[in-house]
Amino acid sequence: MAGVVLENLSWKKLIILSLILLMLLITFFLIGGLQAPQPNNVNIIIGTKCYARGRYVNREKWHIPRGNKSISCEKLDSLRPDDPKIISQEITDKQVVFAFWIPGPRDGQELKMHPRFQYMMSVLQLDIIYQPHNPVGLNPVMLLDFRLGYRNEGDREGDWKLLAESAEDRKLVCTISTNEKNETEPGSQYDCELLHAFEISSLHHDYYLLNLRLPPSPEKNINIGQIDDISLVTIHQNGGFTIIWFSIKTFMFPCVLIVLVWFWKRIQQMCRPPNLLERTLFALGITMSILNLPIEWLTFWLNIPFMLLLNDIRQGAFYAMLLSFWIIFTGEHIMDQTERNRLKLYWKHLTAVIVGCVCLFVFEMCERGMQLKNPFYSIWSSEIGSKLALAFIILAAVAATAYFLFLCVMIYRVFRNISAKKSSLPSMSHMRKKYYMGLIFRFKFLMLLTLFFFFIISQLSEGQWKWGDENLNLEYSSAFFTGVYGLWNVYIFGLLSLYAPSHKTASSAHADTDSQEEEVQLTNMPSELSTLQSFATKADQD
Amino acid sequence: MTRLDMNTISSGFCILLQFLTFVGGIQWLSLAKMSSLSTIQIPETCDSLVGLVKRQRKICRKNIEIMDSVKNGANNAILECQYQFRNRRWNCSMVETRNIFGNVLKLGTREASFVHALSSAGVAHAVTRACSSGRLTQCGCDRTVSGPSDQGFEWSGCSDNIAFGIAFAKTFVDAREKRKRKNNKNIGRQLMNIHNNQAGRKSIENNMRIECKCHGVSGSCELRTCWRAMPTFREVGSKIKEKFDGATEVKLVYTNTLPRLVPVNPEFKAHTSSDLVYLVASPDFCEPDPKSGSLGTKGRICNKNSKAIDGCDLLCCGRGYESRKKRIVERCYCKFHWCCYVSCQECVREVEEHYCK
Numbered sequence: 001m002a003g004v005v006l007e008n009l010s011w012k013k014l015i016i017l018s019l020i021l022l023m024l025l026i027t028f029f030l031i032g033g034l035q036a037p038q039p040n041n042v043n044i045i046i047g048t049k050c051y052a053r054g055r056y057v058n059r060e061k062w063h064i065p066r067g068n069k070s071i072s073c074e075k076l077d078s079l080r081p082d083d084p085k086i087i088s089q090e091i092t093d094k095q096v097v098f099a100f101w102i103p104g105p106r107d108g109q110e111l112k113m114h115p116r117f118q119y120m121m122s123v124l125q126l127d128i129i130y131q132p133h134n135p136v137g138l139n140p141v142m143l144l145d146f147r148l149g150y151r152n153e154g155d156r157e158g159d160w161k162l163l164a165e166s167a168e169d170r171k172l173v174c175t176i177s178t179n180e181k182n183e184t185e186p187g188s189q190y191d192c193e194l195l196h197a198f199e200i201s202s203l204h205h206d207y208y209l210l211n212l213r214l215p216p217s218p219e220k221n222i223n224i225g226q227i228d229d230i231s232l233v234t235i236h237q238n239g240g241f242t243i244i245w246f247s248i249k250t251f252m253f254p255c256v257l258i259v260l261v262w263f264w265k266r267i268q269q270m271c272r273p274p275n276l277l278e279r280t281l282f283a284l285g286i287t288m289s290i291l292n293l294p295i296e297w298l299t300f301w302l303n304i305p306f307m308l309l310l311n312d313i314r315q316g317a318f319y320a321m322l323l324s325f326w327i328i329f330t331g332e333h334i335m336d337q338t339e340r341n342r343l344k345l346y347w348k349h350l351t352a353v354i355v356g357c358v359c360l361f362v363f364e365m366c367e368r369g370m371q372l373k374n375p376f377y378s379i380w381s382s383e384i385g386s387k388l389a390l391a392f393i394i395l396a397a398v399a400a401t402a403y404f405l406f407l408c409v410m411i412y413r414v415f416r417n418i419s420a421k422k423s424s425l426p427s428m429s430h431m432r433k434k435y436y437m438g439l440i441f442r443f444k445f446l447m448l449l450t451l452f453f454f455f456i457i458s459q460l461s462e463g464q465w466k467w468g469d470e471n472l473n474l475e476y477s478s479a480f481f482t483g484v485y486g487l488w489n490v491y492i493f494g495l496l497s498l499y500a501p502s503h504k505t506a507s508s509a510h511a512d513t514d515s516q517e518e519e520v521q522l523t524n525m526p527s528e529l530s531t532l533q534s535f536a537t538k539a540d541q542d
Numbered sequence: 543m544t545r546l547d548m549n550t551i552s553s554g555f556c557i558l559l560q561f562l563t564f565v566g567g568i569q570w571l572s573l574a575k576m577s578s579l580s581t582i583q584i585p586e587t588c589d590s591l592v593g594l595v596k597r598q599r600k601i602c603r604k605n606i607e608i609m610d611s612v613k614n615g616a617n618n619a620i621l622e623c624q625y626q627f628r629n630r631r632w633n634c635s636m637v638e639t640r641n642i643f644g645n646v647l648k649l650g651t652r653e654a655s656f657v658h659a660l661s662s663a664g665v666a667h668a669v670t671r672a673c674s675s676g677r678l679t680q681c682g683c684d685r686t687v688s689g690p691s692d693q694g695f696e697w698s699g700c701s702d703n704i705a706f707g708i709a710f711a712k713t714f715v716d717a718r719e720k721r722k723r724k725n726n727k728n729i730g731r732q733l734m735n736i737h738n739n740q741a742g743r744k745s746i747e748n749n750m751r752i753e754c755k756c757h758g759v760s761g762s763c764e765l766r767t768c769w770r771a772m773p774t775f776r777e778v779g780s781k782i783k784e785k786f787d788g789a790t791e792v793k794l795v796y797t798n799t800l801p802r803l804v805p806v807n808p809e810f811k812a813h814t815s816s817d818l819v820y821l822v823a824s825p826d827f828c829e830p831d832p833k834s835g836s837l838g839t840k841g842r843i844c845n846k847n848s849k850a851i852d853g854c855d856l857l858c859c860g861r862g863y864e865s866r867k868k869r870i871v872e873r874c875y876c877k878f879h880w881c882c883y884v885s886c887q888e889c890v891r892e893v894e895e896h897y898c899k
Contacts, residue, residue: 038698039765043699065676093880093882103700107682109679111700123755133873188776189777221880225878312759
């Protein structure tokens with residue numbers, strides 16, 4: 001890649017551009033921090049303990065925690081064996097249903113879900129009280145029979161329709177603390193791991209109702225202690241955050257697209273086919289634009305359950321491309337005698353990226369892809385599934401480590417060659433000197449820029465989750481998300497504009513009689529490079 | 543010593559409004575002694591409730607649906623007090639319907655500070671739970687967010703219910719202490735109660751468990767959401783008991799005519815808002831004394847092998863103890879289900895119990 005804009009830009013212009021991008025970056029943070037609410041909202045709903053009358057249990061019947069006496073369920077205050085209602089009605093575990101109406105009532109009215117919330121995921125939290133004669137066994141398996149229904153505001157009260165149902169196994173892992181005498185106080189509560197309940201990626205109804213049964217079974221739901229209560233914790237994206245997030249995407253999409261088009265036009269103007277680095281940069285711009293494409297607005301009107309999956313894939317594609325770009329960029333600046341500019345050279349490095357991404361993709365499809373069919377599914381709940389998931393994640397981690405090592409080796413080689421070149425720079429001809437200095441400058445600039453961005457991200461993520469500091473009127477995690485998103489956009493924007501081929505070379509201050517020749521030489525880098533490199537190697541050998 | 547069982551007692555309302563004189567005890571706690579079958583549903587009930595002051599009746603009429611939770615909270619507080627103090631000379635025993643702990647709480651003792659803190663926490667805990675279970679519709683949805691929040695839940699969601707529970711407990715429980723009084727004699731006690739009420743509520747807030755869930759791409763922690771889960775009331779009780787053990791004795795001083803409480807011993811570190819404070823040292827509760835509300839420890843079961851306060855030496859105040867052998871029938875080899883059902887065998891065991899003389 002010859003004569004890019006970055007080298008030919010005057011310091012003044014470079015600083016102005018940097019400042020503009022920096023301002024843009026700060027704006028992203030401030031929008032997230034000051035305008036947006038927290039990214040997610042949490043609702044904790046304690047299950048209403050309903051029971052079905054009679055021995056015969058009708059699974060199809062909805063148990064509704066609130067509303068008219070005629071439609072709401074029969075409630076129990078306690079599930080303890082000594083509860084008067086349980087004794088008098090002879091209630092068994094078969095009859096008990098935990099009912100959760102999502103969301104709860106506030107300020108005198110029922111809250112409603114909204115398509116803006118994008119997705120809802122939920123976990124179950126069990127309140128199991130320690131009883132000396134009925135302890136929780138070693139990791140017992142629970143059988144949870146879920147039924148999820150929905151209702152809209154205009155619908156008849158009690159008219160709930162089925163959304164999904166499934167009976168799932170979950171492993172119960174609980175610990176309990178002991179006092180200084182190494183004994184557990186009666187009445188203290190087990191600390192149990194949260195159990196995955198469901199995840200739905202489209203909220204097009206007003207109210208949701210979850211009915212949960214713990215049916216008796218010969219092997220499951222045994223030794224799970226005395227359950228006092230079950231709480232459902234639901235997490236959904238805040239509507240305000242969604243709107244601000246989409247707005248940022250909508251704003252960034254044309255910005256990056258314009259620079260991308262300009263970048264490609266610049267390359268077309270050159271009288272040569274685009275080289276590898278330029279093609280990589282262009283591809284990176286395309287993945288960024290795909291990620292920016294604000295198709296999520298459609299979810300406000302259409303029921304698109306796969307949007308969450310699609311977003312994850314878009315994001316994954318962008319990061320895969322970014323990793324590949326760093327490898328190719330570094331490789332193209334190694335300045336050794338091998339002829340570069342071929343994708344084949346990087347097969348080892350790119351394999352690491354591809355393997356890692358494919359692993360994560362398969363895992364994603366197994367988890368979120370499956371949840372499209374069955375929202376209660378979790379790969380972690382089955383023995384084989386969790387082993388498989390772990391295998392994929394380990395494989396991805398190995399690939400990531402391999403990638404990192406490759407990158408480090410490459411960067412080391414570049415720096416070694418840079419110092420070698422620097423020592424021989426004075427003895428070089430003017431043109432060669434300029435070529436190498438440009439190469440070194442470009443590399444160091446990107447290196448610094450990337451490190452600077454990583455520094456910002458690491459600083460931000462450290463403080464990402466803090467309770468307290470309430471007097472600080474800043475939504476930190478929102479600022480973090482919009483900030484990091486803006487950061488990558490600014491990064492790509494900067495790369496596309498600064499690393500585009502320059503047409504200034506011809507009319508620059510150096511322009512004299514041999515400028516024409518110089519340009520020809522610079523643009524024909526692949527073949528030129530090898531001759532230069534043979535020169536350089538000779539010089540090195542000397 | 544009579545320990546009254548909450549569930550069996552069903553005392554009717556004391557409809558005759560008695561002339562309310564200022565007593566340090568928490569009379570609204572007698573809500574707990576209402577029959578477990580009767581619920582507070584119509585505002586008129588508020589006037590017949592025993593132990594509420596005028597301001598509390600007003601709150602009751604306005605928030606009638608919350609009053610059942612207040613009742614539950616009071617009930618839980620008494621049970622928890624009895625659990626935490628089961629081994630102490632004063633074991634939180636109740637003596638009468640209206641002034642349920644007798645005269646023990648009349649003075650600003652440590653025990654009084656504990657009961658105030660626990661009952662305030664009890665109300666906050668019960669109201670928060672009722673809000674979360676959807677039983678109450680009035681629970682507030684406030685969330686201090688910057689930016690446009692006029693769209694409420696749709697824009698920025700709702701805060702967790704603990705904020706509402708604590709705010710309600712503060713309004714209701716502190717209402718007693720906000721009464722205007724002609725003489726300033728009890729200003730110290732008022733300050734002490736308000737402080738301890740707050741300390742009780744703080745012990746919930748300071749012990750909230752933080753739970754997190756990662757839900758980024760492929761379930762990574764790129765996106766992580768955390769929330770606060772309320773501790774069990776047993777945990778809250780234990781924390782307040784810890785505060786009880788380290789309570790600070792304070793005295794009333796005036797700085798620029800502004801009354802405030804400072805530690806009696808100036809060398810001690812000043813108490814924080816979550817510490818308990820008391821004004822007078824407790825009696826030893828060894829002998830029955832109607833004036834201080836002490837029932838004495840005669841007839842209490844003690845632990846022969848313990849050197850602590852539940853040991854026979856300390857609990858019986860050196861009066862000695864007598865031992866009796868007793869056969870008890872216990873449930874054993876029980877088979878439990880997670881709900882509702884238990885099948886046990888009966889085992890007979892002989893135990894030796896020691897009673898204070």
